[in-house]
Amino acid sequence: MSVLKPLADRVLIEPTPAEEKTASGIIIPDAAKEKPLKGTVVAVGEGKKDEPMTVKNGDTVLYGQYSGTEIKVEDKTYLIMKESDIYGVFQ
Template identity: 70%
Template sequence: MSQVNITPLADRVLVEPAAAEEKTASGIIIPDTAKEKPQKGSIVAIGTGKKDEPLTVKVGDQVLYGKYAGTEITVEGKDYLMMRESDIFAIV
């Protein structure tokens, strides 16, 4: 897990996406052009939550999120997604 010098505000979280699958379960190698965006990642930073709604996720949680959730940002050469906690479907 990465350490970043970013603190999300309110109900936002910073997610490090999992690596895209390199091959299928049956062993077929997936070319770069056909790889899908991962929908799983780990939380590396969280905001403070809203006044009436504390965050339910914590740093280090593995989460599932929507295919097009969040905003892609790059910090110190690494790619992350900044999203609201409501964009997260589940903790795995």
Template identity: 70%
Template sequence: MALSIKPIGDRVVVEAAPAEEKTASGIYIPDTAKEKPQRGTVVAVGAGKTDEPLTVKVGDQVLYGKYAGTEITYEGKEYLIMKESDIYAIV
């Protein structure tokens, strides 16, 4: 199902990857100690700017800054809206 939010300009909507539930050695991490993920999937993109078309597209897996974007909740799911410049890489 496509997301009906349409970002404006050079903004994108990212669905954050879930936080790690346990360490590599199998120890479960409590909710209070979980790190915010810095990886997610682009679910909507704006039209870009006239002189700067967007590089990312819907479906791209991206890495972004720890404090990037504004958190929103839409239809029970949490998303981040951020400028494309807040995205560091496509993975």
């Protein structure tokens, strides 16, 4: 399995799948599903000269709705974005 290695201050994230049902059990159609804002860090770059990376592989992060660029690697969809587009890390 080859995973893309981000450069500089970029992070590769596997988005959490969108909700399929509401809490009451109503199935959400594809057209109405919200873009997920949460995902798992799969790979991180080396950081910039004076700015080391603060996120690491396996972190679950929260990011902006329109953050990053969607890419496909081996039939999986990922987001690649700058670390500054990440709002926080779930603990």
